[in-house]
Amino acid sequence: MERGHKLLLLLVVLLGGGLAATMFSFLGSDPDPVTSLAGGLRASVPDPGPRTSEPIDGRGEELDAEHVEPRAGTTVPFPLEVTLDLIRAKSLLDAEDTAPLGSGAKANLTGVISSAAGTGVRAEVEFIAGANTGRVLECNSEGKFGAGDLYPGLSIVTVRAPGIPGSMREVRLRQGKKSLLNIGYGLPASVYGEVIDIEGEHVAYADVWMDGQKTTTDENGEFHFPSMTSGEVLLIVQKAGYASMRQKYNVAARQTILKGRIPPFVLEPGLSLKVTIQERLGSSEPAQLHLMPLFSGASKMQKERKYPWHLKSPVSIYPGGTVTIDDLPADHFQLYLFHAGATARPATTIVDLSSGKEQHVVLHLEPAPALHGIVMRDGKPVPKARVTFELPDRAQGTMAALGQLPAVLETHVFPNLALQTAFSNAAGKFEFSALEQLAPVRYLTAVGPRGEGWAGRAVHPGDYQVELVLGDAPEQSASFTIETQKRHQGLPVDVRVNGAPLDLTLLNPDEDLTIAGLTPGVWKVSSEWYDQPLWVEREIEIEGGVTWDLLLPEAAIDGYPVEPRIR
Numbered sequence: 001m002e003r004g005h006k007l008l009l010l011l012v013v014l015l016g017g018g019l020a021a022t023m024f025s026f027l028g029s030d031p032d033p034v035t036s037l038a039g040g041l042r043a044s045v046p047d048p049g050p051r052t053s054e055p056i057d058g059r060g061e062e063l064d065a066e067h068v069e070p071r072a073g074t075t076v077p078f079p080l081e082v083t084l085d086l087i088r089a090k091s092l093l094d095a096e097d098t099a100p101l102g103s104g105a106k107a108n109l110t111g112v113i114s115s116a117a118g119t120g121v122r123a124e125v126e127f128i129a130g131a132n133t134g135r136v137l138e139c140n141s142e143g144k145f146g147a148g149d150l151y152p153g154l155s156i157v158t159v160r161a162p163g164i165p166g167s168m169r170e171v172r173l174r175q176g177k178k179s180l181l182n183i184g185y186g187l188p189a190s191v192y193g194e195v196i197d198i199e200g201e202h203v204a205y206a207d208v209w210m211d212g213q214k215t216t217t218d219e220n221g222e223f224h225f226p227s228m229t230s231g232e233v234l235l236i237v238q239k240a241g242y243a244s245m246r247q248k249y250n251v252a253a254r255q256t257i258l259k260g261r262i263p264p265f266v267l268e269p270g271l272s273l274k275v276t277i278q279e280r281l282g283s284s285e286p287a288q289l290h291l292m293p294l295f296s297g298a299s300k301m302q303k304e305r306k307y308p309w310h311l312k313s314p315v316s317i318y319p320g321g322t323v324t325i326d327d328l329p330a331d332h333f334q335l336y337l338f339h340a341g342a343t344a345r346p347a348t349t350i351v352d353l354s355s356g357k358e359q360h361v362v363l364h365l366e367p368a369p370a371l372h373g374i375v376m377r378d379g380k381p382v383p384k385a386r387v388t389f390e391l392p393d394r395a396q397g398t399m400a401a402l403g404q405l406p407a408v409l410e411t412h413v414f415p416n417l418a419l420q421t422a423f424s425n426a427a428g429k430f431e432f433s434a435l436e437q438l439a440p441v442r443y444l445t446a447v448g449p450r451g452e453g454w455a456g457r458a459v460h461p462g463d464y465q466v467e468l469v470l471g472d473a474p475e476q477s478a479s480f481t482i483e484t485q486k487r488h489q490g491l492p493v494d495v496r497v498n499g500a501p502l503d504l505t506l507l508n509p510d511e512d513l514t515i516a517g518l519t520p521g522v523w524k525v526s527s528e529w530y531d532q533p534l535w536v537e538r539e540i541e542i543e544g545g546v547t548w549d550l551l552l553p554e555a556a557i558d559g560y561p562v563e564p565r566i567r
Helices: 003-027 298-303 394-402 406-411
Strands: 082-090 107-114 124-129 136-138 145-149 153-160 167-172 179-180 189-196 207-210 213-216 222-228 231-238 244-252 267-270 271-277 287-293 315-319 322-330 332-339 341-350 359-363 366-367 369-376 387-392 417-422 428-434 442-447 454-459 465-469 479-481 490-499 505-507 513-518 519-528 534-541 545-549
Touching: 082 387, 136 417, 145 207, 153 406, 167 179, 167 231, 179 271, 189 207, 213 222, 231 267, 244 267, 267 287, 271 315, 287 322, 315 322, 322 417, 332 359, 341 359, 369 442, 387 428, 394 406, 406 417, 417 428, 442 465, 479 519, 479 534, 490 513, 534 545
Parallel strands: 082 490, 107 179, 189 267, 271 359, 369 465, 479 545
Antiparallel strands: 082 519, 107 145, 124 136, 124 153, 153 167, 189 222, 207 213, 207 231, 231 244, 271 322, 287 315, 287 332, 332 341, 341 366, 369 428, 387 417, 387 442, 442 454, 479 513, 490 505, 519 534
């Protein structure tokens, strides 16, 4: 077992019950029903979280360095902790009297991924659905990961690494708050279950996904996961001809969950919806149709949210064409249609399949202001440039596009409706919906083929014809160096950049701490050692190479003995 991981585990034990209260305060309430398969025991290794000076049970608790195993090469028992959070990037598009680009990404996710042996895993945590789709968070050598610049709302992530079965979890992110996702692959459970239809008949050969693992029901509608990770897992059942279902369950560690101990999963007959766009207008690209549940009566929707809507959307339809969408639930839901240079009228179409009958819906488009542009370099059009057009705050823009309040973000896995992307055509041209009704100022960026060249600008009301001239990309690399007084032994260091933990390192006695690869701009920097603040949060402009001096306490240089602290 690695020494850093031993330190993590010992800190968890020392922090005890006070940590549990802190952890649940981060997680908040979950409006989704969570059915327990066999109790709520979890095998995940919790992140220690922020430290507190409040006494536990009114008595306080000693953190005694003599019982903490130091890292090799030093007798200093605790690391120097340094935290950097980007406040404003220098290269960020920042128009006057409006929020800068990416300003809505202030949700925080952190956690630990542990192997069956209890050691950290260098896993990748990838967002596969929701506002952060495509974002990948990498774990360090201790299995820790994090990010403080995520968009709020419901998201679905997968966890992948060699040597572990992997996971698929739903996470609820809140603006300006921290959410936890801790997964441990020790003490797996064995889960048996069955899938039936509404008549009680077994459904054979249905695909069952549980925490990212997949199996298929046998001829009796039964399935078995011999090694299922404990924790709150996401389960999805699919078969052609049926409406898919989704559930979340608490899987207890080291349990054998027999078929009769959980209710059968019931699949209802799937229905078809035929959709036609009558008018042929807008761009030459297909329109995007999003299917979503009703948002009125959010508490009811959260309670009954059992259909994986994110797997059906978006559906591409060319104006003037027709598509058929199969295996939909017998329920009420709504359609949102988006197309460059056009707008849907009405903006929302309610569909009612609760009668069990299939329907044909005709949607209508009418002309809307469009943004037309061209990408140039050295006086020539640039084909195949990736162009992005977005609102300053994606989360706020998505809710504006749907005509909903921000609280609705937590009731559904939403796509980014405030973001449009396209590739310039052979003539270097592109087209987007102007979206003036959603925000007066929007941001437009382009990256050349193979990442060569960059251009960006703000788009103001009345801007319908724009030109983007590719040039050198803004400088994206800066470094921050911390110098301390002379040291005679190694100094352990724990660094987080925008919530992401770097690999724990041990600085040599004559080595400074240099944090490279930072985005130039204004950063919020703080530091502490053994609960002792060294730098209270301060804003530092970091561009190129910046060096600051930090005075360490004597115990951080001399190591043992360290006087136990009461907190």
